[in-house]
Amino acid sequence: MTAALFFEQLLNGMQFGVTLFLMAAGLTLVFGVMGLINLAHGSLYMIGAFACAAVAAATGSFWLGLVASIVAAAFAGAIIEVSVIRRLYDRDHLDQVLATFALILIISEGCRFVFGSFPLFLDVPAILAGPVILPGGLPYPIYRLSIIVVGGLVALGLYLLIAKTRLGIRIRAGEADREMIAALGVDIRTLYTIVFALGAGLAGFAGAMVGALQSVQVGMGEPVLILAFVVIVIGGIGSIKGALIASILVGVVDTLGRVSLPSMFGLFMDPSAASSIGSSISSMLIYVLMAVVLIFKPEGLVSQNG
Template sequence: MSTTLLFEQLLNGLQYGVTLFLMAAGLTLVFGVMGLINLAHGSLYMIGAFACAAVAAATGSFWLGLVASIVAAGFAGVLIEMFVIRRLYDRDHLDQVLATFALILILSEGCRMVFGSFPLYLDAPGFLAGPVTLFGGFQYSAYRLAIILVGGLVALGLYLLITKTRLGIRIRAGEADREMIAALGVNIATLYTIVFAIGAALAGFAGAMMGAIQSVQVGMGEPVLILAFVVIVIGGIGSIKGALIGSILVGVVDTLGRVTLPGFFNLFMDTAAANSVGAALSSMSIYVLMAVILIFKPEGLVSNNA
């Protein structure tokens, strides 16, 4: 493999990781503050993508669609929190898993009732649709570069939100000691609704961003949901920093696994067998990574207590 190709693949891994981060950040925030496992996070991703596609189709503007995705997913988040999630905070994880599993069924099929069974059209805005030429003379998708940039900004924004704002202080206080901040007069119900809405909006935003380069269809959130869980578990649940490290690690391992493993097996197998074995192992690679990390660090790379 040439150096340029290796570099390009690393960039691909980074970009893949950043998109996972957009999903994982909301998931880990919600878990960190409320101790809630939300399987329906993938459905919010789907809602964002559908809202963006519908609005972009109606108005012709991707940017309006992007705004709509944040609003729609955030609003859905508020409703879900107020009517369902709120009742689950003091339940065990089992009830949370089941209730949010039920939400997946409701939201997926509800989405199909509204939008029908066929995938929707959504494309990147014109000036980002093509490739740009990077140093070293190789071409790279402008939209993917934009995703890396946006992911970086979101990470920075979350960092500032949590360390520098009043809301952030309350969030951190809420993670550390619920009773204490309630005693200090902070309305904990409102705080939880806001945090859940932020997580939902982030998921919706990720769905819209990714919807432009993949298929906007019912069930699109489920594969990425599982990956986002892998990410936050590797990173240490509840830690935004862990989610960032975890997602980039998963993105790079997955991408490099896909491109190097078939070649590696080809060294001592015939091509067809090597392709097949390589592909099989690379599709398992991130789960192996997760298992190995948990065996050595049962609480993930960045422990929340540290």
């Protein structure tokens, strides 16, 4: 592999990692602060993508679609929190898994009911279409580059929100001791709704950005959800910083593994078998990474208690 190709794959890995981060950030907040396993997080991602595609198709503006994706997903998240999730905080995780799994089915079929079963069209805006030439003569899609930048900005914004604002202090306090913060007069119910809607909005935003690159269809959220769970386990549950580190790590390891393993096996096997075995092993790679991290750091890379 040449240096340029390696660098390009590194960028691809980062971009993949950043989109994972947008999903994982909400998931880890909800899981860390509220102690809730939310399988329907992938459905919020899908809602974002569908809202963006529908609004972009109706108005012709991708940017309005992007705004709509955040609003729609956050709104859906708030409704779900008030109507369903709120009743689940005191239940055990199995009940939460069952209820949020039911939400996946309801939202998926609801989406199909409204939008039909054919994938929707959503393309990157004209200003971000096509490649840009990076230093060193490497062409790289502008849109992917912008995803990396936007993801970085969101990470920074979340850090400032959690570390520097009153809302952030309350979120951290709610994570540490739910009863005490309620006793101090903070409206914990509203706080939870806000956190859930924030996470949902981020997921919807990720869905819209990725939807323009991939395909907007029913069921698009579930594969990402699984990876997002891997990310929050590696990163340490409840930690935004951990989620950022872990998602970049997972993105880079997955991408580089996918590229280099088949050619490594190709050194001592015939190409067809090498490709087949290499791709099978590379798809396990992030789970191997997760296992290794958990052996040495059972609480994840960034532990909340340490």
